[in-house]
Amino acid sequence: QVQLVESGGGLVQPGGSLRLSCSASGFTFSNTPMRWYRQAPGKERDLVASISGTGSSTYYKDSVKDRFTISRDNVQNTVFLQMNSLKVEDTAVYYCEGRGFWGQGTQVTVSS
DSSP states (O other), X not given: XXXXXXXXXXXXXXXXXXXXXXXXXXXXXXXXXXXXXXXXXXSOOEEEEEEOSSSOOEEEOGGGTTTEEEEEETTTTXXXXXXXXXXXXXXXXXXXXXXXXXOOOEEEEEXX
């Protein structure tokens, strides 16, 4: 069956960095666009970044451009989200999504 498992969240100070990973199984990963979403308390789930199956095309939400980088490894069936210069407002549960399937989420908390 399809499984998406996120990891890499945690508590970090403003200005710090985290790298999220999402390991996928149960479908053909290499031709599947993948996305990272986030949901802050009391807010709707929001698309943060996406990447095409080959990795040649990416999209970023305006507020994370130049700070976050989405990438993928089609051998390891993993998609990554490198997050730099983190801000308090980046605090949320981060989810990966592919083919309509979702991971369980990983908490990112940015706080001093």
